[in-house]
Amino acid sequence: xxxxxxxxxxLVAASSKPLVLSILADGESYGYEIIQKVRExxxxxxxxxxxxxxxxxxxxxxxxLIDSEWKEADTGRERKYYFLSSDGRKALxxxxxxxxxxxxxxxxxxxxxxxxI
Amino acid sequence: MAGRSQHLEQIMENQxxxxxxxxxxxxxxxLAAQPNLASDDRRELETxxxxxxxxxxxxxxxxxxxxxxxxxxxxxxxxxxxxFVKADPAAVWRERILWITxxxxxxxxxxxxxxxxxxxxxxxxxxxxAWLDLGLFLIPCLTLIGLTLMIxxxxxxxxxxxxxxxxGSPGFLASVLLVVLFVTVLFAYFxxxxxxxxxxxxxxxxxxxxxxxxxxFSAAWPAMMIIIVFLMPREPTRNRKAPKHA
Numbered sequence: 001x002x003x004x005x006x007x008x009x010x011l012v013a014a015s016s017k018p019l020v021l022s023i024l025a026d027g028e029s030y031g032y033e034i035i036q037k038v039r040e041x042x043x044x045x046x047x048x049x050x051x052x053x054x055x056x057x058x059x060x061x062x063x064x065l066i067d068s069e070w071k072e073a074d075t076g077r078e079r080k081y082y083f084l085s086s087d088g089r090k091a092l093x094x095x096x097x098x099x100x101x102x103x104x105x106x107x108x109x110x111x112x113x114x115x116x117i
Numbered sequence: 118m119a120g121r122s123q124h125l126e127q128i129m130e131n132q133x134x135x136x137x138x139x140x141x142x143x144x145x146x147x148l149a150a151q152p153n154l155a156s157d158d159r160r161e162l163e164t165x166x167x168x169x170x171x172x173x174x175x176x177x178x179x180x181x182x183x184x185x186x187x188x189x190x191x192x193x194x195x196x197x198x199x200x201f202v203k204a205d206p207a208a209v210w211r212e213r214i215l216w217i218t219x220x221x222x223x224x225x226x227x228x229x230x231x232x233x234x235x236x237x238x239x240x241x242x243x244x245x246x247a248w249l250d251l252g253l254f255l256i257p258c259l260t261l262i263g264l265t266l267m268i269x270x271x272x273x274x275x276x277x278x279x280x281x282x283x284x285g286s287p288g289f290l291a292s293v294l295l296v297v298l299f300v301t302v303l304f305a306y307f308x309x310x311x312x313x314x315x316x317x318x319x320x321x322x323x324x325x326x327x328x329x330x331x332x333x334f335s336a337a338w339p340a341m342m343i344i345i346v347f348l349m350p351r352e353p354t355r356n357r358k359a360p361k362h363a
Contacts (some may be wrong), residue, residue, distance in 0.1 A: 030164070031161065031164075031165050031167040032164075032165050032169065048229035049190070049192055050163075050165060050169065050190045050192065051162065051191045051196070051197045051200070052192070052200055054158065054161060054162065054165075054199050054200075054201065054204075055129045055200040055203060055204035055205075056204070058158075058201070058204040058205045059204045062204070062205055077164065077167065078164065079164050079168075080157075080160075080161045080164065087211070
C-alpha cells in the first residue's frame with residue numbers, strides 16, 4: 001500500500017512527544033484533529049492508531065506539559081481540547097534541539113545539507 | 118405467494134436496518150465494561166468515534182460502513198483500556214474515590230436535611246442553633262454540587278478555580294477549606310454537646326451513641342472535602358493562547 005516503509009514502532013513512540021507538542025504550539029487542538037494533521041504532514045508515513053494517541057496525550061498532561069479542557073465546538077459537539085503549558089513550551093525547545101542534533105548528524109553522514117539548531 | 122415473500126423480505130430488512138444511535142450505544146457499553154477506563158476517557162473516545170464516523174460519511178460511505186470502519190480504527194476496548202491505564206494508573210481510582218465522596222456527602226445531607234428543616238421551620242422557635250445547623254447543612258450541599266460538576270467536566274468548575282487561582286494555587290484553596298472545616302467541626306462538636314447536656318437521659322447509652330453519631334457525621338464531610346482538594350484535577354493554565362512559534 002505504501003511505497004516507503006512505515007515508521008518503526010519504537011520510532012513512532014519516540015516521535016509522538018515532539019509531534020504533539022509542536023502541533024499544540026500552533027494552537028489548541030483535539031485528538032482527532034492531531035491524528036489527521038500528523039497523517040497529512042507525514043504524507044502517510046506516520047500512521048498512529050487512533051486510540052493510542054490518547055494515552056500519549058494523558059501522559060503529557062500528567063507531566064504538566066499540556067493541559068486540557070472540554071469545550072463545545074462550532075458544530076455544537078463537545079470535544080476535549082488540549083493546549084500547551086509553559087512547561088510544555090520549554091520541553092518542546094529541548095526536544096527540538098535534540099531531534100535536530102540527531103538530524104544533523106545523520107545529514108552529515110548522508111551528505112545532506114544540515115539545518116541550524 | 119409472491120406478495121407474501123415480498124412482505125417477509127420487507128420485515129427482514131426492517132429488522133436488520135442499521136441504527137447508528139443503537140450501534141454507538143452498544144459500543145459505549147462495551148467500553149463501560151472495561152474497569153480501567155475512566156468515564157472521561159470513554160467520553161473522549163466517543164467524541165473521536167463520532168468525528169471519524171462523520172468524516173467517513175462525508176467521504177461517501179453509508180452510516181453502517183462508517184461506524185464499523187471508525188470502530189476498527191479506534192481499536193479494541195480491551196487494548197485501549199490497557200494503554201490508558203499505563204498512561205495514568207491512578208485515573209480510575211481518582212474517579213472512584215470522587216464518586217464515593219459524592220455518595221458520602223450525599224448521605225450526610227440526606228440524614229441531616231430533615232432535622233435542619235424541622236428545626237428551622239419550628240413555629241415555637243425554640244431552637245437557637247437552627248441557623249448554625251443550616252450553615253452546616255449548606256456548606257456540604259455546595260460541596261456536593263461542586264463535586265458533581267467537577268466529575269462532569271473533569272476539571273475544577275470555573276467559580277471554584279477562580280478562588281483557587283487568585284492567590285496563586287489550589288494549595289491556597291486547600292488551606293482556606295481546611296480552616297473553614299476545622300471551625301465547622303468545632304462548632305458541630307460543641308452544638309452536639311449542648312444537645313446532649315440538655316437532654317434528660319444524658320447518661321443513657323442511647324444518648325451517648327447519638328452524640329457520637331452526630332460528631333462522626335459532622336466530621337465525615339470535612340474529611341471528605343480534604344480528600345477532594347487533594348484529588349482535584351490540575352487546573353488549566355490561565356494564558357491559554359499559545360504563541361504562534363515555539
